[in-house]
Amino acid sequence: xxxxxxxxxxxxxxxxxxxxxxxxxxxxxxxxxxxxxxxxxxxxxxxxxxxxxxxxxxxxxxxxxxxxxxxxxxxxxxxxxxxxxxxxxxxxxxxxxxxxxxxxxxxxxxxxxxxxxxxxxxxxxxxxxxxxxxxxxxxxxxxxxxxxxxxxxxxxxxxxxxxxxxxxxxxxxxxxxxxxxxxxxxxxxxxxxxxxxxxxxxxxxxxxxxxxxxxxxxxxxxxxxxxxxxxxxxxxxxxxxxxxxxxxxxxxxxxxxxxxxxxxxxxxxxxxxxxxxxxxxxxxxxxxxxxxxxxxxxxxxxxxxxxxxxxxxxxxxxxxxxxxxxxxxxxxxxxxxxxxxxxxxxxxxxxxxxxxxxxxxxxxxxxxxxxxxxxxxxxxxxxxxxxxxxxxxxxxxxxxxxxxxxxxxxx
Amino acid sequence: xxxxxxxxxxxxxxxxxxxxxxxxxxxxxxxxxxxxxxxxxxxxxxxxxxxxxxxxxxxxxxxxxxxxxxxxxxxxxxxxxxxxxxxxxxxxxxxxxxxxxxxxxxxxxxxxxxxxxxxxxxxxxxxxxxxxxxxxxxxxxxxxxxxxxxxxxxxxxxxxxxxxxxxxxxxxxxxxxxxxxxxxxxxxxxxxxxxxxxxxxxxxxxxxxxxxxxxxxxxxxxxxxxxxxxxxxxxxx
Numbered sequence: 125x126x127x128x129x130x131x132x133x134x135x136x137x138x139x140x141x142x143x144x145x146x147x148x149x150x151x152x153x154x155x156x157x158x159x160x161x162x163x164x165x166x167x168x169x170x171x172x173x174x175x176x177x178x179x180x181x182x183x184x185x186x187x188x189x190x191x192x193x194x195x196x197x198x199x200x201x202x203x204x205x206x207x208x209x210x211x212x213x214x215x216x217x218x219x220x221x222x223x224x225x226x227x228x229x230x231x232x233x234x235x236x237x238x239x240x241x242x243x244x245x246x247x248x249x250x251x252x253x254x255x256x257x258x259x260x261x262x263x264x265x266x267x268x269x270x271x272x273x274x275x276x277x278x279x280x281x282x283x284x285x286x287x288x289x290x291x292x293x294x295x296x297x298x299x300x301x302x303x304x305x306x307x308x309x310x311x312x313x314x315x316x317x318x319x320x321x322x323x324x325x326x327x328x329x330x331x332x333x334x335x336x337x338x339x340x341x342x343x344x345x346x347x348x349x350x351x352x353x354x355x356x357x358x359x360x361x362x363x364x365x366x367x368x369x370x371x372x373x374x375x376x377x378x379x380x381x382x383x384x385x386x387x388x389x390x391x392x393x394x395x396x397x398x399x400x401x402x403x404x405x406x407x408x409x410x411x412x413x414x415x416x417x418x419x420x421x422x423x424x425x426x427x428x429x430x431x432x433x434x435x436x437x438x439x440x441x442x443x444x445x446x447x448x449x450x451x452x453x454x455x456x457x458x459x460x461x462x463x464x465x466x467x468x469x470x471x472x473x474x475x476x477x478x479x480x481x482x483x484x485x486x487x488x489x490x491x492x493x494x495x496x497x498x499x500x501x502x503x504x505x506x507x508x509x510x511x512x513x514x515x516x517x518x519x520x521x522x523x524x525x526x527x528x529x530x531x532x533x534x535x
Numbered sequence: 536x537x538x539x540x541x542x543x544x545x546x547x548x549x550x551x552x553x554x555x556x557x558x559x560x561x562x563x564x565x566x567x568x569x570x571x572x573x574x575x576x577x578x579x580x581x582x583x584x585x586x587x588x589x590x591x592x593x594x595x596x597x598x599x600x601x602x603x604x605x606x607x608x609x610x611x612x613x614x615x616x617x618x619x620x621x622x623x624x625x626x627x628x629x630x631x632x633x634x635x636x637x638x639x640x641x642x643x644x645x646x647x648x649x650x651x652x653x654x655x656x657x658x659x660x661x662x663x664x665x666x667x668x669x670x671x672x673x674x675x676x677x678x679x680x681x682x683x684x685x686x687x688x689x690x691x692x693x694x695x696x697x698x699x700x701x702x703x704x705x706x707x708x709x710x711x712x713x714x715x716x717x718x719x720x721x722x723x724x725x726x727x728x729x730x731x732x733x734x735x736x737x738x739x740x741x742x743x744x745x746x747x748x749x750x751x752x753x754x755x756x757x758x759x760x761x762x763x764x765x766x767x768x769x770x771x772x
Contacts, residue, residue, distance in 0.1 A: 137648050137649050137650070138644060138648060138649065140649070141640055141641075141643075141644045141649040142644075144633075144637060144640075145633065145637070145641070145644075148632045148633050148637065149632050151632075152631075152632035152633075152670070153631075153632050440628065441630055441631075444624075444628045444630065445630075445641070445645065446613065447587075447589065447616070447622055447628075448617065448622070448641060448642050448645050448646075448686070449613055449614070449616050449617020449618070449642075449645040449646055450613075450617075450645045451610065451613055454645065527589075528589050529584040529587075529589035529590050532624060532626075532628060533580060533698075
């Protein structure tokens with residue numbers, strides 16, 4: 125019992141002295157070790173910064189790719205249309221945090237100057253999130269003033285519409301059929317006849333003119349609730365365009381879930397976009413990985429060089445310790461202990477500087493903040509302790525070649 | 536009858552064509568104070584390295600405290616040096632980033648178990664109680680050498696081995712160090728000092744003169760020992 129206590133005290137006392145020696149060397153020789161700490165800290169900064177970016181790239185790039193339009197189109201299965209309840213169900217299934225934009229569309233044929241056109245009723249705020257690449261002359265419409273709509277560039281040209289112009293839209297209410305005007309009646313009489321048959325008409329003001337180079341230029345974009353009211357029907361969407369933060373794999377899994385859980389819906393991923401996203405993502409991640417490996421190698425070389433110089437500089441001290449009776453393993457243990465501390469300090473500094481670096485890169489490149497990965501604290505510190513110790517092994521082994529008699533005599 | 540602590544029997548050390556030590560025979564009793572003198576290249580350092588277990592002879596045997604160390608490997612020599620030898624150097628060789636007391640504790644650490652109280656006592660013995668927490672750079676040359684002596688003595692070695700211990704000191708500090716040696720000698724510590732300084736050589740009980748790797752003179756100074764010490768040391772510490 126007494127022997128065990130004595131042994132423990134002995135170990136405790138030796139451990140304290142070991143820490144005192146290592147700490148003394150680090151603190152009182154700080155100016156000499158600053159280069160080593162800097163080398164490690166720079167390596168750790170780049171590593172933790174790149175890893176932070178590496179983990180955030182899918183998220184960041186996913187959002188960036190969402191600027192190119194919806195990546196998931198959801199259609200009703202069969203002849204039915206999509207109800208508001210189904211839309212809410214879909215939103216709940218995808219999750220708000222993944223949704224950049226979710227715009228339902230209802231297409232309704234209307235007449236303007238007795239010519240047929242299509243009015244697309246949608247949630248204009250969500251449509252704007254889905255389609256930031258649309259060029260809109262004027263501005264986007266919104267649900268606050270439903271009499272203001274956006275027209276496609278093609279329609280505006282055909283009808284000679286400019287921003288602020290007013291035009292009348294006519295049509296038959298939901299569930300009724302259109303009939304041609306009678307030639308033998310006056311325009312006023314025909315209008316009365318139309319009203320009696322549940323026709324509708326309404327004036328709209330042009331708030332924006334949409335140019336996309338695509339089919340959108342042939343539509344009028346209005347608020348979907350207003351359109352439902354105008355045609356006398358409840359919410360029934362023909363399609364839902366979704367912009368979701370997800371790669372091809374996630375999108376495919378999500379489509380499967382939608383099909384299983386909401387069988388009345390038919391999801392279709394926009395492959396062109398998701399595949400491009402995955403290719404770019406893969407290349408960027410490979411690049412980040414390559415840079416990380418290069419940084420690790422450079423850090424290792426740098427630590428190796430610094431440790432070699434440090435051992436050469438401390439030959440006398442090492443020789444003295446050996447002259448005092450230190451075995452090689454003890455002296456090597458002390459030097460490696462310093463390596464561990466250097467790795468720890470450099471790694472810890474690097475974690476926080478790395479996050480700052482990643483944040484700046486993210487803000488400058490993607491215009492968004494970045495998530496801090498707490499796991500990077502122990503991981504970076506551990507990696508840099510391993511790197512420092514590994515890079516120190518060869519220089520530290522040179523301790524064995526130091527002969528106290530020769531070195532202490534200064535020969 | 537005093538115990539023989541060290542015995543060199545027909546010890547030679549050859550480096551290539553150079554015979555640094557040639558057929559040395561020397562016997563040192565426990566508690567002796569011995570000085571080894573001689574011109575540069577006479578083999579003093581080689582001899583002290585062999586006695587201090589930092590080198591091995593090419594031929595002959597070295598019996599230290601009853602053990603022949605001449606054929607031991609490096610690891611065993613390290614262990615023997617740690618247990619039986621206390622080293623004092625001309626250039627002090629203190630660890631720059633450790634305080635005086637920590638420098639003393641380093642020797643304890645490699646030997647057995649660090650004990651700060653004991654290390655402070657050792658420093659007090661050489662008159663440095665109030666300088667214990669100073670770094671070597673904050674100490675004078677004489678103070679650094681006294682820390683070096685405290686470090687050499689902390690593990691109660693069989694032999695205190697000094698390689699030009701006063702070589703870098705002014706006269707006053709030289710006197711202080713000699714006075715410490717005197718006290719240690721009185722306590723029964725065996726002291727072997729290599730020196731160029733005749734005054735330091737003269738204060739020893741016995742003086743060995745080396746030339747071309749051979750002992751050319753072995754002078755018993757017992758008769759003048761006390762007087763030389765009185766003149767040199769003057770009881771400074």
